[in-house]
Amino acid sequence: MEEVNALKIRNNLGAVLDRLNDTGEPILVSKGKKIRAVLVTPEQFQKRFLDWQAKEEKQRFLDNVKQLRKKGIGSTDSLTLLRQIRGYVS
Secondary structure, three states: OEEEEHHHHHHOHHHHHHHHHHHOOOEEEEEOOEEEEEEOOHHHHHHHOHHHHHHHHHHHHHHHHHHHHOOOOOOOOHHHHHHHHHOOOO
8 A cells, every 4th residue: 555645645636646546556645654544546435435425314314304394394395305315306
């Protein structure tokens, strides 16, 4: 795994992203002597953090349901809400 310091990323972001894309190997980002972040491809992020994303979507759904339960809340009905969650309506 490659390690790159923050200054090098700031000065050569395009090249670092190209290496990430070419190798597909995560890149460690350091500042000072500590690792502060890790760069991964979008595919790796989606594969590794699918549970995290599902948790966020579940929370958004529950928040929307709570809003629907309140009296006098807009004109959003449950069918429209389900369509939004499933991605049919933006």
